[in-house]
Amino acid sequence: MIPLFDLTRQYERIRGEILNAIDKLISSGNVILGENVRRLEEEIASFTGVKHGVGVASGSDALLIALRAMGVEKGDTVVTTPYTFFATASAPYRLGARVIFVDVDESTFNMDLNQLEHVLKKEKVKAIIPVHLFGRTVDLEALSFLREKYGVMILEDCAQSMGSEWKFSSGEIRKSGSVGDAAIFSFFPTKNLGTYGDGGMIVTNSDEIAEESRILRVHGARKKYFHEKVGYNSRLDEIHAAILRVKLRYLERWTEERTRVARTYQKLFEEKKLPVVYPRVEEKGFRYHVFHQYVVLFENEEVRERVREGLKERGIQTAIYYPLPLHLQKCFRDLGYQEGDFPVAESLSKRSLALPMFPELRDDEIKEVVDTIALFL
Ligand SMILES: Cc1ncc(COP(=O)(O)O)c(C=O)c1O
Known part of the structure; x- marks a missing residue:
């Protein structure tokens, strides 16, 4: 069996340190918004290259x-x-905002910035x-250019991109989130x-x-029991912050290993000349991709399903991110979109497949995945 993702292999490598951190935390008796959350906030802000972090x-x-703040x-x-x-x-x-979607670019899976600019020209957009x-x-x-030109706010969703970078024409390299x-x-x-x-x-x-985010995460109270607004109970637990502080020290190594996995997939796909579109480990001199997922594209849905079934039969896990684009979700019907509105997103949802990707994935396992794909193609 080759899993899509395996937490247990990683845990074997860091078990002692994790258990020590948890033991130290519980022994301290201070398990809510303490030293670990504060320090993790500083560490992640500094890692990203910004001033503040607020754990939730x-x-x-x-x-x-963040949107409310x-x-x-x-x-x-x-x-x-x-x-x-x-x-x-x-x-x-949920905040009652009007949500407008912009299609993605097939080569990056990310928002098509040309189409975004068309929307910015026509609509008064807040964020x-x-x-x-x-x-x-x-x-x-x-x-950054669009932000300045149209005076619009930007909230970067870096849920999948911690540590990824972009090189500006000035030569400066900045991390996603900054x-x-x-x-x-x-x-x-x-x-x-x-x-x-x-x-x-x-x-x-x-x-x-x-400051606003810090207030909102504790029921809108700057001073305990004095509520300026109706906020949330949304703290990052000390126990998670303690675990994350251990793991943050390994992030660089794990990102290197994810890149190694992506490079191995790439080499095998190249050798076999398969009709599969895969992400490239481009040597741009900066880390534009941190391979949270390794997603490939097949010619059409029929081929994707055939390969997916074949991999499943051989005990190889895969996943589809995402099987139904958001404009077609039942709960967003009132946004007024319909099938055909975002052809690229719709096509990707039918053709994409996420293959096993995690730092500890072995070369022989990667080879087995690619050999099996070749077999069912
Ligand atoms: C792109 C993206 N945004 C937001 C989230 C939400 O994160 P969480 O699962 O921690 O609520 C996720 C996580 O799955 C994500 O992948």
Whole structure:
């Protein structure tokens, strides 16, 4: 059996350190918003290259709280893509904002910035939520340009892209999460930096957005029991922060290993000359992709399903991210979209397949995956 993702192999490598960190934390008796959350916030802000980090209960909550802290409210317009995890769009929707989707670019799976600019020319948009999908960075320079030109706010969804980078024409290299007014991370177990449960973080250079997020995560109270607004119970637990602080020290090594896995897939796909579109480990001199997922494209749905069944028969796990684009979800019917509105997202949802990807995946396993794909093609 070759899993899509395996937490247990990673745990074997760090078990002692994790158990020590948990033991130390519980022995301290201080398990809510203490030293570990504070230090993790500093470490992740510094890793991203921004001023503040605010730990919250999940990536989904981070999106909701960040948008509110940025001043998004009922009636505002927020733009994102229909080809992402549900929470990216449900967050503005829950705040009563009008959600507009923009199709993605087939070669990157990310928001098509030309189509975004068409929308910005026509509509009064309050905020954009670009998603660095599967770990691949959206063009940060183009995003900064649009932000300035149209005076629109940006919330980067970095749930899948921790550590990914973009090189500006000035030569400067910046991480995803450092360009928007704010950005969010998810620490869901499968993420590149994940805990053993749920967690998330908002990062920002803005003192106001950080302060507002800190208030919103504790029921809208700056001072305990004195509520300025109706907020949420959405703290990052100390136990998760303690675990994440251990794991953050390994992130660089794990990202290298994910890149090694992607490179091995690439070499095998190249050798076999298979009719499969796969992401390339381009040697651009910067880390534009951190391979949260390794997603390939087949010619059509029939071929994808045949290969997927074949892999399943041989005990190889795969997943479809995402089988139904968000504009076609039942709960978003009132947004007024229909089939055909976003042809690229619709086509990707029928042709894409996520293959096993995690730092500990072995070369012989990767070979077996590719050999099996070749067999069923
Ligand atoms: C792109 C994207 N945004 C947001 C989220 C939400 O994160 P969480 O699962 O921590 O709520 C996820 C996680 O699955 C995600 O992949």
